[in-house]
Each structure stands twice: as structure tokens, then as C-alpha cells.
Amino acid sequence: MKRRDFLKSVSGLAAGAALPAMPQVISSAYADARSETLLIVSEGGPNNLDIHGVGTNVPGYEVSWNCYDRLISHEMKVGPGGVPYYDRDKFKGELAEDFKIDDMSVTFKLRKNAKFHDGTPVTAKDVKWSLDRAVSVGGFPTFQMSAGSLTKPEQFVVIDDYTVRVDFLKKDRLTIPDLAVIVPCIVNSELVKKNASEKDPWGLEFSKQQTAGSGAYKVTKWTAGTEVIMERNDDWVCGPLPKIKRVIWRMVPQAGNRRALLERGDADISYELPNKDFQEMKANGKLNVVSLPFSNGIQYIGMNVTKPPFDNPKVRQAVAYALPYQKIMDAVMFGLANPMFGAPKDKPTEIAWPQPHKYNTDMEKAKALLVEAGYANGFETTISFDLNFAGVNEPLCVLVQESLAQIGIKTTINKVPGANWRTELNKKEMPLFTNVFSGWLDYPEYFFYWCYHGNNSVFNTMSYKSAEMDKLIDGARTAAASGDKATYDADVKGFVDLAFTDIPRIPLYQPFVNVAMQKNISGYQYWFHRRLDYRALAKG
Amino acid sequence: MLTMIGKRLMFAVPSLIGVVIVTFLLTRALPGDPAAYFAGPAATKEAVEQIRKKLGLDKPLIEQFFRYTNDLAHGDFGNSLTTGQPVAAEIRNRLPASAELTLLGLIVSVVIAIPLGVLAATRPGSWVDHLCRITTTAGVSLPVFFTGLVLVYVFYFRLGWSPAPLGRLDVFYSAPPTVTGFYLIDTLIARDLEAFRSALSQLILPATTLAIFSLAPIARMTRASMLAVLASEFVRTARASGLSPATVIVTYAFRNAMLPVITTLSMVFSFLLGANVLVEKVFAWPGIGSYAVEALISSDFAPVQGFVLTMAVMYVLLNLVIDILYGVIDPRVRLEG
Numbered sequence: 001m002k003r004r005d006f007l008k009s010v011s012g013l014a015a016g017a018a019l020p021a022m023p024q025v026i027s028s029a030y031a032d033a034r035s036e037t038l039l040i041v042s043e044g045g046p047n048n049l050d051i052h053g054v055g056t057n058v059p060g061y062e063v064s065w066n067c068y069d070r071l072i073s074h075e076m077k078v079g080p081g082g083v084p085y086y087d088r089d090k091f092k093g094e095l096a097e098d099f100k101i102d103d104m105s106v107t108f109k110l111r112k113n114a115k116f117h118d119g120t121p122v123t124a125k126d127v128k129w130s131l132d133r134a135v136s137v138g139g140f141p142t143f144q145m146s147a148g149s150l151t152k153p154e155q156f157v158v159i160d161d162y163t164v165r166v167d168f169l170k171k172d173r174l175t176i177p178d179l180a181v182i183v184p185c186i187v188n189s190e191l192v193k194k195n196a197s198e199k200d201p202w203g204l205e206f207s208k209q210q211t212a213g214s215g216a217y218k219v220t221k222w223t224a225g226t227e228v229i230m231e232r233n234d235d236w237v238c239g240p241l242p243k244i245k246r247v248i249w250r251m252v253p254q255a256g257n258r259r260a261l262l263e264r265g266d267a268d269i270s271y272e273l274p275n276k277d278f279q280e281m282k283a284n285g286k287l288n289v290v291s292l293p294f295s296n297g298i299q300y301i302g303m304n305v306t307k308p309p310f311d312n313p314k315v316r317q318a319v320a321y322a323l324p325y326q327k328i329m330d331a332v333m334f335g336l337a338n339p340m341f342g343a344p345k346d347k348p349t350e351i352a353w354p355q356p357h358k359y360n361t362d363m364e365k366a367k368a369l370l371v372e373a374g375y376a377n378g379f380e381t382t383i384s385f386d387l388n389f390a391g392v393n394e395p396l397c398v399l400v401q402e403s404l405a406q407i408g409i410k411t412t413i414n415k416v417p418g419a420n421w422r423t424e425l426n427k428k429e430m431p432l433f434t435n436v437f438s439g440w441l442d443y444p445e446y447f448f449y450w451c452y453h454g455n456n457s458v459f460n461t462m463s464y465k466s467a468e469m470d471k472l473i474d475g476a477r478t479a480a481a482s483g484d485k486a487t488y489d490a491d492v493k494g495f496v497d498l499a500f501t502d503i504p505r506i507p508l509y510q511p512f513v514n515v516a517m518q519k520n521i522s523g524y525q526y527w528f529h530r531r532l533d534y535r536a537l538a539k540g
Numbered sequence: 541m542l543t544m545i546g547k548r549l550m551f552a553v554p555s556l557i558g559v560v561i562v563t564f565l566l567t568r569a570l571p572g573d574p575a576a577y578f579a580g581p582a583a584t585k586e587a588v589e590q591i592r593k594k595l596g597l598d599k600p601l602i603e604q605f606f607r608y609t610n611d612l613a614h615g616d617f618g619n620s621l622t623t624g625q626p627v628a629a630e631i632r633n634r635l636p637a638s639a640e641l642t643l644l645g646l647i648v649s650v651v652i653a654i655p656l657g658v659l660a661a662t663r664p665g666s667w668v669d670h671l672c673r674i675t676t677t678a679g680v681s682l683p684v685f686f687t688g689l690v691l692v693y694v695f696y697f698r699l700g701w702s703p704a705p706l707g708r709l710d711v712f713y714s715a716p717p718t719v720t721g722f723y724l725i726d727t728l729i730a731r732d733l734e735a736f737r738s739a740l741s742q743l744i745l746p747a748t749t750l751a752i753f754s755l756a757p758i759a760r761m762t763r764a765s766m767l768a769v770l771a772s773e774f775v776r777t778a779r780a781s782g783l784s785p786a787t788v789i790v791t792y793a794f795r796n797a798m799l800p801v802i803t804t805l806s807m808v809f810s811f812l813l814g815a816n817v818l819v820e821k822v823f824a825w826p827g828i829g830s831y832a833v834e835a836l837i838s839s840d841f842a843p844v845q846g847f848v849l850t851m852a853v854m855y856v857l858l859n860l861v862i863d864i865l866y867g868v869i870d871p872r873v874r875l876e877g
Contacts, residue, residue, distance in 0.1 A: 037712075054595070225834065226826040252705070260696060263697070
């Protein structure tokens with residue numbers, strides 16, 4: 001072969017390879033499918049379609065929310081920026097057409113025409129079985145149920161085919177809200193029981209792979225780690241028929257590509273993008289970007305109060321005066337958060353959570369406090385963060401490190417891999433760290449019970465123990481259950497004030513949930529679980 | 541030949557056993573507690589313990605190991621916790637995706653690199669040689685994810701020539717019935733030309749990314765080994781005997797220069813298969829590399845073990861194929877073998 005021929009054949013091959021890269025011809029069937037389909041792109045996908053499963057991840061909650069019904073749900077109200085926002089205090093029936101709350105029980109009347117995806121009617125025995133399952137399987141679902149004092153199968157009583165009563169163990173304001181979270185979903189008991197085994201009495205293996213509910217959508221195809229395809233359940237009766245016929249949810253790990261897909265108009269909705277991207281997309285106005293604060297959620301700097309130097313409240317206050325709050329808001333969050341610092345000196349404490357504290361960046365004061373505490377020359381410590389959220393945590397910790405160095409506190413940054421983070425939190429040995437906590441149930445005493453109470457739950461990451469604090473938190477819980485508003489208000493104010501003077505954890509900001517979508521997508525609703533509700537969305 | 545293959549496979553057995561033991565111990569030595577991870581953000585200590593029990597992680601290590609090997613012997617690789625699927629099924633589904641991408645990338649790369657290397661060797665110092673040097677240097681110094689992102693930015697985002705980087709097929713096409721697992725072949729078997737086109741156009745950018753990366757070792761090795769062979773006496777004899785340059789280069793020199801190239805190819809292939817994680821991430825490719833990395837991040841033992849084991853088996857098979865190829869190309873190897 002001559003060199004010239006050889007070259008020719010090579011260039012011929014190259015040209016041949018380039019041909020299919022031409023823009024593809026779009027067939028009409030393809031265009032139709034596009035207009036009735038919602039394409040969602042996100043970083044991670046579900047690992048289990050059943051929230052009762054072992055270790056179901058957060059994307060799995062989204063599937064459960066849309067494919068299963070609960071007895072009750074929340075009404076909507078107008079939230080910040082005119083976006084529909086779930087109303088914490090108003091409930092409506094979902095599978096229940098009516099419900100009556102008595103002193104020590106609540107009775108639900110089920111809709112007579114509700115059917116599971118396979119056509120069997122939803123009856124009281126399914127409700128009983130599903131709630132029994134939620135309180136019995138262990139792990140997260142059982143834990144979540146117990147947060148509303150729902151712990152025993154005996155609490156769920158079948159009265160007739162379409163009536164169920166839930167008995168209260170004790171008076172608890174969180175019982176009713178807890179029946180409207182994702183966990184107490186109603187499962188097709190006959191179908192799942194048929195596929196259960198002796199080793200797996202609750203049929204978790206079966207419901208992990210397919211949805212067995214009565215919800216507005218059903219999963220028709222699920223390729224783990226790649227995509228989830230959901231079709232509308234046209235026989236859904238628990239609300240107005242959703243407008244979107246088909247939801248395709250693709251996992252796109254690269255944040256840059258998710259943004260490119262949105263900006264090119266190929267994807268309809270995405271979340272989990274870096275704050276900078278959201279801020280830029282907001283500014284250029286080609287897409288709708290919704291940013292709403294996490295309900296009952298705060299990013300904070302925590303300090304381990306059991307060990308020196310942070311066992312000294314003066315040191316903690318010094319740190320609180322030395323944090324670069326505004327820099328974090330600007331350079332890390334790009335303004336996409338509510339500041340939780342720098343409230344005016346004379347502002348009275350509100351009966352609400354989260355609310356800003358009165359610390360501000362004040363290096364002189366910080367230095368003075370440190371001298372008072374006996375650390376005039378500063379000290380050395382480490383600051384830890386969860387690598388899973390490195391996009392926010394890493395720059396945040398660098399800024400904190402820089403700022404603390406100015407008052408003589410030398411910090412080393414400790415990056416903890418995501419898989420290890422919870423283990424580390426559980427050990428409660430990290431001296432200084434940043435983390436986020438947010439509760440599904442939006443009540444101050446709920447937040448404080450998990451984060452500040454002396455029973456030392458996982459989320460009391462500071463190991464903070466104070467008899468006074470415990471008294472106030474318990475007092476508020478009892479007062480809420482019995483409706484004693486005066487005591488409740490006094491106790492909430494009390495524990496908020498105490499949390500700010502003792503300052504075992506320093507709130508930084510309330511993060512935003514950011515969702516970017518095409519201009520022709522409407523109906524986005526904010527829910528406590530912060531995932532999408534497809535039932536309300538519309539396209540075009 | 542058959543005895544050689546048999547012998548080769550026999551040798552592989554102890555190394556596979558070693559791989560099983562080492563991966564088991566290594567995954568157990570990883571930091572992080574899968575029970576705590578999968579108990580969810582709101583778990584109490586008791587909830588974590590319940591999960592640990594369910595996962596069988598409360599048992600002594602030796603019992604866990606015997607259970608694991610017993611399952612392996614029954615073809616059960618265990619369940620992945622992150623994706624919730626049996627590992628064996630996942631690997632079966634994902635391996636073809638990676639293999640198709642890698643093979644195509646390698647073919648593109650070979651088609652460009654070998655001629656380039658041969659031409660560069662025959663005309664050292666010419667513009668072809670310089671071109672070869674520039675491409676290989678560029679290819680090896682650009683990280684794959686960077687090349688991938690630039691390609692996506694230019695050809696998808698800016699020009700719109702390439703389809704959205706959303707994996708193996710456009711969202712609105714359904715996958716062809718599985719025969720080989722290679723979409724390019726399966727769509728043709730199903731006579732679905734539109735899907736074939738979609739699969740091919742999805743493949744172009746990631747395959748190009750891989751090709752750019754793997755060009756360098758192949759082209760450089762071809763050039764070096766061709767230079768050595770061209771300087772040898774039998775080539776001079778062939779030239780002196782008046783054979784045409786094409787015959788000298790292709791029949792005499794190239795065949796003799798192939799051995800090191802084949803070795804490099806096998807190394808590049810196995811390396812690409814395991815290491816194209818980044819390309820898979822950029823193009824949302826449902827391959828085996830990204831699967832293993834995600835599993836590793838969440839301390840998910842079963843997929844990591846399954847991945848390492850699969851890779852070990854692949855390496856053994858690949859080496860076997862290379863050894864056979866050696867025999868085909870070079871009779872001396874056959875005699876010794």
C-alpha cells in the first residue's frame with residue numbers, strides 16, 4: 001500500500017465515523033412523547049422503592065411519596081415568593097375521605113373507591129397491616145413513627161372494612177403530623193404478603209423492586225443508578241388527576257452536565273447543583289429557579305462540650321464572635337441561604353425556630369473572651385466536615401480556619417468520607433465540626449429534642465447536657481400536647497435563649513432548597529421532605 | 541494449544557483465591573460503618589444495631605468470610621446496598637456497557653494510533669512525526685474528565701451536534717432486547733435503525749474521549765518498536781533485495797513490531813475498562829467503573845468485591861488471549877510454549 005492510499009483510507013474512515021454525529025431527525029411520535037413526559041435529572045437515584053426497606057436513601061423517599069398514598073396529607077398555603085408551601089397546621093384526607101380527632105384516638109373513614117395499582121380495593125386491613133409494618137420493621141421507618149409516639153401495632157384498630165382507628169399512647173402534638181409524613185404509606189397487603197417469605201415476613205424484598213401502592217404514579221421501569229420511569233395511575237382518586245403522564249428520572253452524576261441539559265432545554269427539572277450555578281441561572285433568567293429555605297433546618301458549627309477547650313462557654317462565645325458569617329453567606333452560599341446571625345441587640349426572642357442569634361463577627365470581643373477564658377495564646381484543634389457535601393463544607397471550613405487563626409486558634413481541616421461521617425458523629429469525639437440538621441416535623445421543640453436534649457441523641461453532636469435545657473424542652477413538649485400556650489411560649493423562649501448564651505452549636509444559616517426548571521413547568525410545591533411532588537406539576 | 545490454555549487457567553486459580561481473600565479483608569478494613577450509613581440520617585443507636593444485624597455484620601469476620609465464599613460458590617455475589625440490586629445482575633448489565641464503550645474507544649484509537657506510529661517511524665523528523673509527538677503528548681497530559689467535559693461543552697452545549705450526555709440511549713428510545721448487551725449489535729439484530737443511530741451517536745463523544753487518552757501509549761509504542769525493527773538487519777536485507785517499501789514495512793517490519801504493541805494494547809484495554817470511571821461519570825454512562833466507585837464511597841462491600849473479582853477474571857482471560865495472539869504472530873513463542 002502506498003502511503004498516499006493509506007492516508008486516503010484513513011481519512012475516509014474518519015469521515016465515516018463523523019457522519020452519525022449530524023443532528024438527528026426528530027420523528028413526530030418522539031415530539032408527542034416529549035410534551036407529556038417530565039424529564040428530571042439528578043445526581044443520585046433511589047436504592048429501594050419502599051421507604052420501609054433497609055437503608056432506603058433520600059431519592060427513594062421521592063418515589064414513595066409519589067407512588068403511595070397516606071391516610072392524610074397537608075394542605076397547601078402560599079409560601080415565600082408566592083411558591084405553594086405545605087401548611088404545617090392544616091391536614092386533609094388522602095386515602096381517608098374524613099377523619100375525626102378525639103381526645104385519645106383518631107378515626108379515619110377510607111375512600112370506598114380507592115384501588116391499588118393492581119385493581120384490589122384499599123381497605124382497612126391494608127391500612128392496619130401497613131402501619132403495623134412501619135412500626136415493626138425497625139430502622140428508620142420505626143424510628144420516624146416513634147417520633148409521633150406511634151410504636152405498637154395494638155394502636156391501629158380495624159373497626160370495619162373502611163374505618164380505622166389509631167389510639168394514642170400518650171398525648172403528643174406530633175402524632176397527627178407524623179401520620180402525614182412519608183413513612184406511614186399504605187401498602188397493598190395481599191400482594192406483598194403473597195410475595196413475603198418466612199425470612200422476610202414483611203415482604204421487603206418484593207416491595208424494594210416494585211411499587212405496591214395506590215398512589216398517583218407507579219414505577220414501570222427502574223434501572224438502579226441509571227433511571228426510574230414512572231407512569232401516571234389513571235384510576236387515582238385521592239386528588240385531581242395529575243397532568244404529567246410519564247416521569248423519566250435520569251441520574252446524571254456531573255453537575256456541569258445537568259446544568260448544560262437544563263440550559264439546552266433537554267431536561268425539565270434538576271436539583272442538587274452547586275450554589276454558584278443556581279445563582280448564575282437565576283441571574284440569566286432563562287430558567288425558573290425556585291429557592292426556599294429548608295423548614296426547620298440549620299447549618300451550624302458544633303463544638304464538643306465534654307472536652308477542653310470547648311467545655312468552657314467563654315471559648316464557645318469567642319468562637320461565635322470570630323466566625324466569618326457574612327463571608328460564608330457571600331462566598332460559599334452565594335446568597336442562597338437565610339442568615340442565622342447578627343440579630344439586633346434589642347430584638348426580643350421569638351417563639352419560632354430557626355431564628356437568628358445575636359453574635360456577629362467581632363474579632364476584638366472574641367480575643368477578649370479568649371483571654372478571659374485563659375487561652376490568651378490560643379490553642380490548636382481540628383475542624384471536621386462531611387466530604388459528601390464538600391461543595392459547601394470545604395470552602396466554609398477554610399473560611400472558618402482563616403478567621404479563627406486571627407484569634408490564635410490554629411485549626412487543621414479533617415475531611416471525613418461520607419460513609420464514615422455518621423460513624424464519626426456517633427462517636428462524639430470531633431472537637432469542632434460543621435453539619436446540617438433539619439427535621440421533617442417543623443416544631444421548635446422537635447428540633448431541640450433531637451439536638452440539645454440531655455438524652456444525647458445522634459444529633460446532639462456536641463454532647464451538650466444541661467438540666468435546665470432538658471426541663472424547658474420537656475416542658476414545651478408537655479405544654480404543646482395539652483395545649484397550654486402560655487407555658488409553651490415561655491419554655492420555647494427559654495430554650496432558645498439558653499441555646500444562644502450557652503452556644504454549644506453556632507447556627508450559621510438556614511440553607512435553601514434550590515430547584516431549577518424550564519419556564520414551561522408549573523406547579524412546583526415545597527414539601528417538608530424537600531423532594532418533588534409530581535402530582536401538582538404541569539408542562540406547557 | 542489446548543494444554544497451554546488449560547495450564548494457564550490452572551495457574552489462574554490460586555491468584556483468584558488470593559483476590560477473593562484480599563478483597564474481603566480490604567473491604568472490611570475500609571473506614572466507615574455501612575450499618576450507620578444505611579440506617580439513614582435520623583437513626584438511633586438501636587436502629588443502627590438493627591440494620592447491622594440485618595446485614596449480618598454483627599457476626600465474626602471468619603463466619604462472614606465463609607458465608608461469602610459459600611455464596612460465591614453458588615454464583616451469588618451478594619446484594620448491593622446502594623442500588624439495592626444483586627451484584628451479579630448489576631455487573632452482567634453494566635459490564636457490556638463499559639465493554640462496548642471501551643472497545644469502540646480502543647478501535648478508534650488503534651485506527652488512528654497505529655498508522656500514525658508507523659508513519660512517524662518511517663519518516664522520523666517529518667511533520668507526521670511531529671504530529672504524532674504532539675497528539676500523544678496532548679492525549680496523555682489531558683485528564684479524561686477534562687477532555688470529556690470540553691467535548692460535551694463544544695459539541696453538545698455550544699454546537700448542539702451531539703445528543704445530550706444521558707447515557708447509552710436517548711431518553712425516549714427503549715433499549716433493544718438483550719442478546720449481546722452491546723447496543724450497537726443488539727439494535728441491529730432487532731432491526732431498529734433509529735435506536736442504532738441513537739446508540740451510536742451517544743457513543744461518539746465518550747469513545748472519542750477514551751480514544752484521545754489511549755492514543756498516546758499505542759502510538760508511541762508503535763513508533764518506538766517500528767524504529768527498532770526498521771533499523772534491524774533483516775529490514776536492510778529486504779530493502780537491499782529490492783522489495784517495495786510497502787512490502788518491507790507491512791509484511792516484514794510491522795509484523796515483527798507488533799508484539800510490544802499487542803502487549804501495550806492489552807494493558808491499555810484493561811486499564812481503560814477499570815479506569816474509565818471518569819468518562820462514565822461525565823457521560824452518565826451506566827458502566828461498571830462508576831458502579832464500583834459509588835459502592836466504594838458508601839462502604840458497600842458486595843459490589844466492590846464483585847467488581848474486583850470480575851476484573852481479576854477479565855485480566856486472566858485477557859492475558860490468555862494475548863498469549864494466544866503472541867503464538868499466532870510469533871512462531872518462536874509457539875515453539876517455546
